[in-house]
Amino acid sequence: MHGPGDILRTVGPRYGDKPALVTRTRTLTFAELDALSDRVAAGLAARGVRPGSPVSLYAQNRWEWVVAYHGALKAGAVVNPVNVMLTPEELAFVLRDCGAAAVFTSAEQASTVLELTRDLPGLSTVVAFGDAPEGALAFDALLASDGPVPSVETDPDAPSTIGYTSGTTGHPKGAVQSHRAVLLNCALTATMHGRRDDDVVVTALPAPHVYGNVVINGTFLAGGTVVLMERFDPAETLRLIAEHRATLFEGVPAMYAMLLAHPDLAGADLSSLTRCTVGGQTIPISTIERWQTRSGAPLIELWGMTEVAGLGTTHALYAPPVPGSIGVALPGVELRIADLEDVGRDAPTGEPGELMVRGPIVMSGYHGNPEATAETIEPDGWLHTGDVATMDATGHVFVVDRRKDMIITGGYNVYPAEVERVLAGHPSVAMVAVGPVPDPVRGELACAYVVPATGTDPTEDELVGYAGEHLAAYKRPRMVRFVDALPATSTGKIMRRELIKKFTP
Ligand code: ATP
Ligand code: MG
16 A cells, blocks of 8 residues: 555455445445545546646535545545635635646536636636536546546655645645655554544544544544544534444544533433544643543544644553643654754753654645745754644643744733633633734733633623633733634634634724
8 A cells, every 4th residue: 555545445345345434415335435436537537637637626525525535546646635615716726726637526616616717727627526517527427437447656755635734824835745644644543543443433524634534544444434524513413423323523622612512412322432532723621521521432632734644643542641732743753842942952841842743744845835845844854833832751742832823912922722721611611712912002912702601601800810810910811702603714623813803893
């Protein structure tokens, strides 16, 4: 096996008739998934897609997405999974930036994509899932291709995917991920969480995101079944866990917060869960504890980023979990905490610095952006994660926050995640995010945006007072705004930079 495109061929024969993928509209066995993706590969080759041609996938979670992903890889294409929440303008940027030769999309979005093809001469094929509008090729027609499956030699170091970052902090950048990096990540995800062929994973993580990708393909690699939701919905999640006797649920922190706040949780049957995973953003310890108590399953934290094609750390099954930590380096991956002023020096043990990653999972670079690549990957291979973290003597890493999100108030540095973690522990807080508001005296102030827990009516004074009991005075939020929901990315990550734009009158 050289890349993720080899997973189905390898696992398929052994698990042929077993369900690999369950979606609302269709269940596919390993054999069906393998055979259908062969047809996509044949169809793409017949339409001129050659090894190395970029093929974009722009649709929400559905079985066709997974078939298209594997089919495109089997054709030797470089897959470009696109965040479905992008606006047409942002989509145009991504398609142009990666040089897409073909795009798979939903029938609803096909006309938007067709519009864009006028300015993108290299983009010759638009495949639509469902009823294809004029100018687009129906996915069913592609599946009907009877040509040969191209035989492609996979170079492990060649690009497998160009994954654009979530854009949580700015413009998305295209991380070029090698076959080796992606496959290794799937294998590490499978091993670190002890995936087995009797596992049933329920998830609503978007397939285009690296976390979604390693969960889906890491589970396939182990011969397990993935129940893939189109989008996250707490009531539906609880129903699917019970219906499929799910052994794993995997999601971002906001999903756990919404599950814990949902009225259906009281009567939900979670007895089949043996473990859950969470990552993508800082999760308050109180959320971890509440979920573990309610589900009876350990909630394993992991940390990852697009630039490492999936995970970089997690808690190993063989190591005792350390609460509040994102875990330890994955086997074969090096981590260090660099001095914030001098990247060549290590920060002292336990002191905050920038988390740096090196190893075979690190991206080859940002697509067509040598300047950003040079700023992000040191000549000796260390990748800047942009995350401030500490490491203890046992190698456990604790994320402080993103470097870019630090709030400077009256000369003091405040990391929003630390304040959020404290406020999340208050019983009247269902969800919270902290962001800066400009202040003529202090430069910036920390403002907490709070979604109150159902049936509670917290006040600003109460929450500021509570924060003050647990945090140094300068870290206390100066303002609290009560809101109905927090702005989130398609992965469900809270976008702090949108807070002020969204909630300032
Ligand atoms: P962009 O780079 O475009 O701003 P993004 O960084 O959110 O978007 P991703 O690659 O999806 O894009 O996310 C990686 C980031 O998510 C990490 O750098 C880190 O800041 C955050 N993250 C991931 N897992 C965790 C975790 N367990 N705890 C805290 N933060 C995490
Ligand atoms: Mg990032």
